[in-house]
Amino acid sequence: MKLYLVRHAQSEANVLKTLNTALPGPPLTELGREQAAALAGRLADEPVRAVYASFATRAQQTAAPVAAVFGMEVQPVEGVHEINVGDLEDRADHEAMKSFAAVMHSWTQGDLDVPLPGGESGSEVRARYEKAVADLRAKHEAADSDGVVVLVGHGGSIRLAAEWLCDNVLPELADSSLIPNTGIVELESTDSGWHCLSWVGTPV
Template sequence: MATLILVRHGRSTANTAGLLAGWTPGVALDERGNAQAAALPARLADVPIAAVVTSPLQRCRETIQPLLDARPGLEAQADERIGECHYGDWSGRKLAELTDEPLMKVVQQHPSAAAFPGGESMRAMQARAVEAVRDWNARVEEEHGEDAVFLMCSHGDIIKAIVADALGMHLDLFQRIHVDPCSVTAVRYTRLRPYLTRLGDTGDLAGLAPREDATGGAGAVGGGAGAP
């Protein structure tokens, strides 16, 4: 099946200000975030990308624009299911203030039980994001073949939730996963199981290009030799 490249948006003005942005409108990339986005086309230069899907939020659209500019004919399709978690009443608040909220301990230690006031539960967030991945996997494979690579530009909690699902981890463990702004995470989906091939990668990505799989979809005993 297809390989999914997950790109977290570049550093945003909300990241710099220490705010929980959520779906707050007008949150753009900051200067560093724009530089991170500008570097993305070169990092992915050796990777054929069949389709691009993005969160509809501004910081994600700005992150992938340089990549779209570098690849004429490649267009991004927005999917609200990979948009940021709906943090409800927490949206726009300072993270430093939220640490004193009793719910924060639940978010950190038992996220499957966490539901944001006026927003959504973290279970619902993961469910919609994973549903989007499965839908796009099937669509991309049907249109471009089982070796196709497609990219989703999304948000930290969304990417962590997708990774947890791919690894068979309970949502309560997903806070152990970390992805930096404009980092790349990749999951190769097969008929029997997904494989996490990159997590929070901020370096060279040439090894994500499709290559012959001598294992037949089995796990590489000993870890494998890596990219050629």
């Protein structure tokens, strides 16, 4: 079974360069809608068995064209939303970005108890994301072992999840390799967990 962790297309908050994580969040821009359509085209020949997305508007709107290609509905899933940044919500200033990056760095280095100010700790993000992926694996692995499950989510939480889930994603990769809009981190299930096959098109 393969799991494609896909970052949503360009949202209005991306244009403003704000830390926007509260649900349901802003919609896609016109460019974002074009990116979502292009993503659907890129995946059209893949053996996609199901399309999931976080409850965020931008994730749902990105997943919709992909699901439509395969005659499916987007299935919303709990636990894969973006990191709750708390007091940093909707900020775009240097200090906010510096604070967010510092906490992300701590998490990739294994210190998961450090919280964002007024927001989540790494332990909380890890617990919810790993549960969501475990539930999807239990649902699909036996029936869809030769297929692809698409999960549209968010750049920050995908970077962290890939490190926590996979046996070959190093902290340095999760910490520094930003995922562009509609970028894909491709995972494959193993006996012991997950293995990352590629990070935005680059083999890992």
